[in-house]
Amino acid sequence: DAKTTQPTSMDCAEGRAANLPCNHSTISGNEYVYWYRQIHSQGPQYIIHGLKNNETNEMASLIITEDRKSSTLILPHATLRDTAVYYCIVRGFQTGANNLFFGTGTRLTVIP
Amino acid sequence: KAGVTQTPRYLIKTRGQQVTLSCSPISGHRSVSWYQQTPGQGLQFLFEYFSETQRNKGNFPGRFSGRQFSNSRSEMNVSTLELGDSALYLCASSQGQGASPLHFGNGTRLTVT
Numbered sequence: 001d002a003k004t005t006q007p008t009s010m011d012c013a014e015g016r017a018a019n020l021p022c023n024h025s026t027i028s029g030n031e032y033v034y035w036y037r038q039i040h041s042q043g044p045q046y047i048i049h050g051l052k053n054n055e056t057n058e059m060a061s062l063i064i065t066e067d068r069k070s071s072t073l074i075l076p077h078a079t080l081r082d083t084a085v086y087y088c089i090v091r092g093f094q095t096g097a098n099n100l101f102f103g104t105g106t107r108l109t110v111i112p
Numbered sequence: 113k114a115g116v117t118q119t120p121r122y123l124i125k126t127r128g129q130q131v132t133l134s135c136s137p138i139s140g141h142r143s144v145s146w147y148q149q150t151p152g153q154g155l156q157f158l159f160e161y162f163s164e165t166q167r168n169k170g171n172f173p174g175r176f177s178g179r180q181f182s183n184s185r186s187e188m189n190v191s192t193l194e195l196g197d198s199a200l201y202l203c204a205s206s207q208g209q210g211a212s213p214l215h216f217g218n219g220t221r222l223t224v225t
Contacts, residue, residue: 032211043116043202043216044155051211093211098145098204099168100214102155 004088009107012082018075020106022088025069031092033064035073037084038105044087047073078110113138116217118203124223130191133220135203137184141215143208144186146178149200149219158201161186162208190222198224 005023012018024033032051036044048055048062050071055062061074075082087105117136125131137144145168146158157170161180178188184205190197200221204214 034213036216041200041218041221043204043218046213046215049211049213091211093209098143098160098206098208098214099157099170100147100155101157104154 003101004090004103006088006103006106008104009109011109011111012078014080014110014112015077018078018082018108020073020086020108021070023070024090027068027090031090033062033071034089034091035060035062036087036089038087039084080110080112082108083110084108116203116205116215118217118220120220122221124225125193126225127193127195129193130189131193131222132187132189133201135186135217137205138215141205141207142184143206144180144184145204145214146188147202147204149202158188193224195224198222
């Protein structure tokens with residue numbers, strides 16, 4: 001699976017939108033982009049995933065560039081509970097693709 | 113729908129002992145994967161089971177093993193524990209097909225003394 005590059009850390013003011021970027025320049029045509037977050041001492045929480053179209057759910061929006069080499073996770077109104085490490089992962093859907101490479105992620109701190 | 117359940121939540125063992133961790137997947141999920149998380153190495157894939165068969169394995173020594181039962185519940189075992197095995201062990205379940213995402217439990221924190 002392709003690897004990803006994320007900033008090590010970001011700050012966001014409470015109530016503002018948090019925009020978390022991810023670079024996946026070597027992504028292949030059958031690989032999806034997934035986002036997870038991990039709050040200290042808990043397991044990673046699935047947020048959203050997409051292939052090439054923008055996606056939105058109750059937690060966040062995912063914007064994937066047309067060339068699919070990068071994406072942005074948007075938390076529209078960040079709260080203190082959104083403080084966490086956010087992981088961007090690319091993954092194919094062939095058999096055996098549950099070997100996810102998490103990398104170091106982005107530590108998002110939401111500031112009151 | 114209940115999430116992924118891992119037991120026990122915390123465990124303290126001594127070097128040389130063995131340990132068994134348990135995972136109950138989300139109802140209807142047939143794939144169970146195990147990960148190890150340490151401060152130095154981050155999240156690392158151990159193995160995946162689908163319909164009671166191991167179908168993918170990470171780069172860990174043979175002391176780490178697992179199995180899956182007919183009800184999709186899974187266990188992982190670590191024998192001859194070493195200090196370096198101290199970690200958060202995470203279980204994740206998925207439907208196991210297509211692009212279905214993994215859903216993680218909150219893990220078992222193992223401390224080896």
